[in-house]
Amino acid sequence: MKILVTGSAKGLGRALVERLAAPGRDMVIHYRSSKGPAEEAAAAVDALGAKAHLVAADLYSAVGAATIADFVRAELGGLDVLVNNVGGFIVKHLDDLTSEEWEAQIASTVSATYHMTKAVIDLLRVSGRGRIVNLSDSGADKLAARPRTLPYYVGKTGVLIVTxxxxxxxxxxxxxxxxxxxxxxxxxxxxxxxxxxxxxRHGSLDDVGAAVEFLVSEEAAYVTGSFIQVGGGWNL
Known part of the structure; x- marks a missing residue:
């Protein structure tokens, strides 16, 4: 199985790439500037018996998505699973938000998800078992006022619509x-x-990892268009 997890050098992304790593699997670890942590993640993946592949790209643009897609084609020759994990988060009142901050939040959430998926969709279509898992937010399905986190939730709600x-x-x-x-x-x-x-209690990285692992499994072959809450009832 050939798997790409975006934003997987650290945090949730790293936890997901390690959760999905298994003997015989090719794991593409994407990072923007965190080369050291990405190399550590690659070592952890290799230790689990999988084969790690590192690629650096700025996913805030379609060009970055194309760079990753070209790498996947050259190194792996195909793709079975895409996990769109990359995304920024900013807490700032709308009155103080700059246009650059707005655009960066949208670019790192819904735009990154869209561009990355479009860039590799042809590979997933011919896979025979293509899986796409997008990371959103437990409050993204609520159309509520968000004066301090507006661009983040615009982006994460957009991810649900794209999904x-x-x-x-x-x-x-x-x-x-x-x-x-x-x-x-x-x-x-x-x-x-x-x-x-x-x-x-707070959620753990393993809580999210278990849900992602299910969605990429054969058992989830008939599950599509679903939004899975992993929040212990938060935001319900």
């Missing part, structure tokens, strides 16, 4: 497209209190 649209367009090719909606994870900085989370 459902491509689930329809890609179903005839046997490609499934789903979204994971994480809640407050225990690696968040700052880490808010868990008192408002119905489950009574």
């Amino acid at each position: 459902r649209t491509m689930a329809v367009t890609e179903a005839p090719y046997g490609v499934t497209v789903n979204a994971i909606m994480p809640g407050v994870l225990d690696n968040s900085d700052p880490l808010p209190s868990a008192t408002k989370i119905p489950a009574g």
Whole structure:
């Protein structure tokens, strides 16, 4: 199996690439500037019996997505799974938000998801078991006022729309497209209190990893267009 996880040098992305690594699998680790952490992630993947492939690119543009796609074609010759994990987060009141910050948030969320998927969709279509998993947010399906996180939620809500649209367009090719909606994870900085989370605890990287692992499995071959909440009841 050939798997690409964007933004996988550290944090959730690294946890996902390690979760999916297994003997015989090719794992593409993408990073923008975190070369050291990416190399550490590659070593961890290799230790799990998989084959790590490193690629650097700025996914804030379609050019970066094309760079990654060209690398995948040259190194792997195909692709079975795409996990769109890359994405920035900023907390800033709308009154103080710059146009550059707005555009960067949109570029790193919905635009990165769209461009990366479009760049490799031909490979996934011929895979025979193509899987696309997009990372959104547990509150992205709520159309609410977001004065301090507006561009982030515009982007993450857009990811859900892209997910459902491509689930329809890609179903005839046997490609499934789903979204994971994480809640407050225990690696968040700052880490808010868990008192408002119905489950009574923060989510773990493994909680998200388990959901992603299911969606890329054979058991999920008929699951497409789904939004899976992994938030312990947060934002419900």
